[in-house]
Amino acid sequence: xxxxxxxxxxxxxxxxxxxxxxxxxxxxxxxxxxxxxxxxxxxxxxxxxxxxxxxxxxxxxxxxxxxxxxxxxxxxxxxxxxxxxxxxxxxxxxxxxxxxxxxxxxxxxxxxxxxxxxxxxxxxxxxxxxxxxxxxxxxxxxxxxxxxxxxxxxxxxxxxxxxxxxxxxxxxxxxxxxxxxxxxxxxxxxxxxxxxxxxxxxxxxxxxxxxxxxxxxxxxxxxxxxxxxxxxxxxxxxxxxxxxxxxxxxxxxxxxxxxxxxxxxxxxxxxxxxxxxx
Amino acid sequence: xxxxxxxxxxxxxxxxxxxxxxxxxxxxxxxxxxxxxxxxxxxxxxxxxxxxxxxxxxxxxxxxxxxxxxxxxxxxxxxxxxxxxxxxxxxxxxxxxxxxxxxxxxxxxxxxxxxxxxxxxxxxxxxxxxxxxxxxxxxxxxxxxxxxxxxxxxxxxxxxxxxxxxxxxxxxxxxxxxxxxxxxxxxxxxxxxxxxxxxxxxxxxxxxxxxxxxxxxxxxxxxxxxxxxxxxxxxxxxxxxxxxxxxxxxxxxxxxxxxxxxxxxxxxxxxxxxxxxxxxxxxxxxxxxxxxxxxxxxx
Numbered sequence: 001x002x003x004x005x006x007x008x009x010x011x012x013x014x015x016x017x018x019x020x021x022x023x024x025x026x027x028x029x030x031x032x033x034x035x036x037x038x039x040x041x042x043x044x045x046x047x048x049x050x051x052x053x054x055x056x057x058x059x060x061x062x063x064x065x066x067x068x069x070x071x072x073x074x075x076x077x078x079x080x081x082x083x084x085x086x087x088x089x090x091x092x093x094x095x096x097x098x099x100x101x102x103x104x105x106x107x108x109x110x111x112x113x114x115x116x117x118x119x120x121x122x123x124x125x126x127x128x129x130x131x132x133x134x135x136x137x138x139x140x141x142x143x144x145x146x147x148x149x150x151x152x153x154x155x156x157x158x159x160x161x162x163x164x165x166x167x168x169x170x171x172x173x174x175x176x177x178x179x180x181x182x183x184x185x186x187x188x189x190x191x192x193x194x195x196x197x198x199x200x201x202x203x204x205x206x207x208x209x210x211x212x213x214x215x216x217x218x219x220x221x222x223x224x225x226x227x228x229x230x231x232x233x234x235x236x237x238x239x240x241x242x243x244x245x246x247x248x249x250x251x252x253x254x255x256x257x258x259x260x261x262x263x264x265x266x267x268x269x270x271x272x273x274x275x276x277x278x
Numbered sequence: 279x280x281x282x283x284x285x286x287x288x289x290x291x292x293x294x295x296x297x298x299x300x301x302x303x304x305x306x307x308x309x310x311x312x313x314x315x316x317x318x319x320x321x322x323x324x325x326x327x328x329x330x331x332x333x334x335x336x337x338x339x340x341x342x343x344x345x346x347x348x349x350x351x352x353x354x355x356x357x358x359x360x361x362x363x364x365x366x367x368x369x370x371x372x373x374x375x376x377x378x379x380x381x382x383x384x385x386x387x388x389x390x391x392x393x394x395x396x397x398x399x400x401x402x403x404x405x406x407x408x409x410x411x412x413x414x415x416x417x418x419x420x421x422x423x424x425x426x427x428x429x430x431x432x433x434x435x436x437x438x439x440x441x442x443x444x445x446x447x448x449x450x451x452x453x454x455x456x457x458x459x460x461x462x463x464x465x466x467x468x469x470x471x472x473x474x475x476x477x478x479x480x481x482x483x484x485x486x487x488x489x490x491x492x493x494x495x496x497x498x499x500x501x502x503x504x505x506x507x508x509x510x511x512x513x514x515x516x517x518x519x520x521x522x523x524x525x526x527x528x529x530x531x532x533x534x535x536x537x538x539x540x541x542x543x544x545x546x547x548x549x550x551x552x553x554x555x556x557x558x559x560x561x562x563x564x565x566x567x568x569x570x571x572x573x574x575x576x577x
Contacts, residue, residue: 023319044340045343048332052327227514227518234511237507237511
């Protein structure tokens with residue numbers, strides 16, 4: 001008799017709990033619909049509702065993960081990382097742990113904390129559970145380097161996946177198109193304006209050269225005419241100013257040129273690249 | 279297991295078992311109805327629970343959404359207060375004032391709502407309107423009269439209104455802060471500013487002197503040297519019969535001279551703006567650290 005009573009009670013209790021969970025499933029699906037329709041604010045509200053009423057913690061991984069994704073889509077990366085971390089705590093298997101860790105890396109890439117992203121990639125690589133995930137880890141490490149403007153390191157990471165990987169070739173192209181800031185400065189020390197010409201700004205380089213030649217002429221001419229004080233003052237006030245300006249200009253132009261090159265590649269990644277993006 | 283079988287079991291057993299079973303099943307029956315109502319995640323009760331959770335998590339905008347739905351079916355002063363306070367917390371002061379107003383009459387939280395109404399208006403930074411509101415008798419609160427008076431006199435430190443007498447402004451504040459507020463009062467009333475005209479005239483007489491007057495000594499000396507040197511270069515080049523270079527350095531001298539006058543006037547303006555900014559910042563930090571001498575009201 002006691003056994004029968006226990007069975008009845010268990011069935012009653014089970015049906016009550018499962019009824020509640022069914023309702024939660026419906027609500028979770030509703031939240032998913034909002035998420036799929038890119039209504040991220042509402043989706044977060046409903047996922048949070050699911051989490052709040054989920055007494056059995058059945059949705060603690062998936063709802064937290066989706067909240068993280070919603071925040072990431074809304075560019076709220078700090079919040080996104082927070083919820084991915086909650087999801088990681090509730091992950092049920094190796095795959096789920098890896099997915100959340102990868103999402104944390106991607107959010108770090110997007111919020112430009114690339115050093116942290118690379119550090120997380122290194123930690124994942126050392127973790128024995130994810131030996132078969134090396135390609136994915138290298139892929140996101142490559143992205144982190146691209147966002148950190150370290151294109152050669154990015155190319156090296158993508159090469160570990162595939163020596164002819166599309167992104168490896170892009171990173172190499174970008175690195176090759178960049179100019180050396182130090183070289184631009186050094187040649188400007190030797191010949192004012194040469195650094196600007198090296199970086200592709202011919203007019204600016206020629207003008208620098210012209211101003212320096214004129215100021216140099218005035219300085220030397222003053223000394224020839226035995227007006228030494230004039231020579232010193234013109235040399236200091238005019239010539240040296242143009243000379244220093246040419247070096248500074250060469251550096252600025254080289255940095256700007258590199259930035260333009262990097263931005264061009266990043267624009268390609270944003271608008272034309274078909275693979276997975278952070 | 280169908281009903282007839284259960285009845286069969288009961289009929290076969292003793293009365294004690296029946297009582298035992300009844301006692302056992304009763305809580306389940308009650309909880310069944312309870313749980314089925316709990317299953318509706320959008321029931322007012324669940325809305326309130328979820329709203330309170332969000333409020334505690336400081337997710338105020340979402341909490342306001344839940345409270346709004348809850349208030350459509352139930353009238354609860356605490357919830358309405360929290361609803362208005364959610365807007366206050368996220369800096370939506372217009373909505374906060376509107377909703378605090380709803381608690382002015384026939385509410386146990388009337389006094390608190392009035393105080394929060396004034397606080398919301400204060401943080402809208404329209405201090406002139408705030409002072410007018412503070413003087414309106416129909417919104418006044420007895421319990422928090424002193425707090426509102428303090429807020430009203432605090433506004434004088436933040437805008438350009440004519441300062442009342444020192445004793446009037448400082449009266450509502452505690453003794454412990456009187457000397458500091460008195461210092462602020464005099465800083466506000468007699469700011470240590472530099473005259474823009476004086477700076478420009480100084481530089482017109484001696485290039486760079488205006489900058490030295492505004493405290494930029496290095497800049498002033500540099501300006502003086504550059505103007506003097508370029509004037510000297512113009513003179514020597516004319517003497518050496520280098521007309522082009524002579525005129526070039528004359529132009530440069532005129533540029534330095536004009537720049538020195540303009541720069542000195544701008545420097546005085548920047549100096550005054552810096553003094554004002556630093557003062558406002560100092561006052562703001564001082565009041566913020568003391569929560570504007572306001573009591574903490576929350577649930």
